[in-house]
Amino acid sequence: MTSVSMTVNGKERRADVEGRTLLVTLLRETFGLTGTHVGCDTSQCGACVVHVDGKAVKSCTMLAAQADGSAVLTIEGLAHGSELHPVQAAFHEHHGLQCGFCTPGMIMAAVDMIERHDARLDEATIRHELEGNICRCTGYHNIVKSIQAAADHMAGQRHPGLVQAAE
Template sequence: MAKVELTVNGRSVSAEVEDRTLLVQFLREHLNLTGTHVGCDTSQCGACVVHVDGKAVKSCTMLAAQASGSEVTTIEGLSQGGELHPVQAAFREHHGLQCGFCTPGMIMAATDMINRHGGKLDEKTVRAELEGNICRCTGYHNIVKAILAAAEQMGGSAKVAAE
């Protein structure tokens, strides 16, 4: 058993878990934060992306014990004070989802991408960086459009390639 102590969505949590407990399992099964999805269990789809110490991480690749001492943000903790985060709002406004299964991971990956690039993104960069996130419903057009809109709103200079 491993003692896990971390901050999740601004709240301190601690628990004893089996050594092999993945971060995604800890979030879903111990904290009931089911917005983080399990899609493939092999780090291929990106449905489980959360932020660990401000960086996007596929939570199916990290043990809960490895996250101990860290600050974790899930899709549930991204919005503040009842207001959608700009990336969440952009996904809604630009129809960047269909079934919604991949959406939490896409939003968390996109938020990290925007933060790392200071909001200065172009379509080519967004498409390249989304390669680790799979959506089986869309052609990514509206997802990319939503990310570029959010980047622009968050102070960047996002550019869409000529169509």
């Protein structure tokens, strides 16, 4: 057994795990954070995306021991109390989900995408960035629309006047 400690959604967490334990397994089975989904176990679907030290990673292909000492953010830690993160709010407002299985991974990937681009995102960029996330329910139209709306909102918060000037 290996002892790991990390900050998960702002709280210090520790666990003893087997060396082969995946981060997604630690989050779901040990820490009870079931919002991170297991879809394929091969890094193809993106349902398991979380942020480790501020970067989006597929937690089904990362060992828990690799996250030792890291800050991990899951979908459960994205909102501030009852106030949804702008990406979560945009997915709700623009119907960016169907069954909801891929939604946590899509949202976590979208937050990372928006933060890396620090500006408005066009449809082509969003679709390219989502290539590692699969939704089996939709044609991605409302997912893309949700991400564009969230990016516009967040760009306006970072750079007041930017959204109005661009419209």
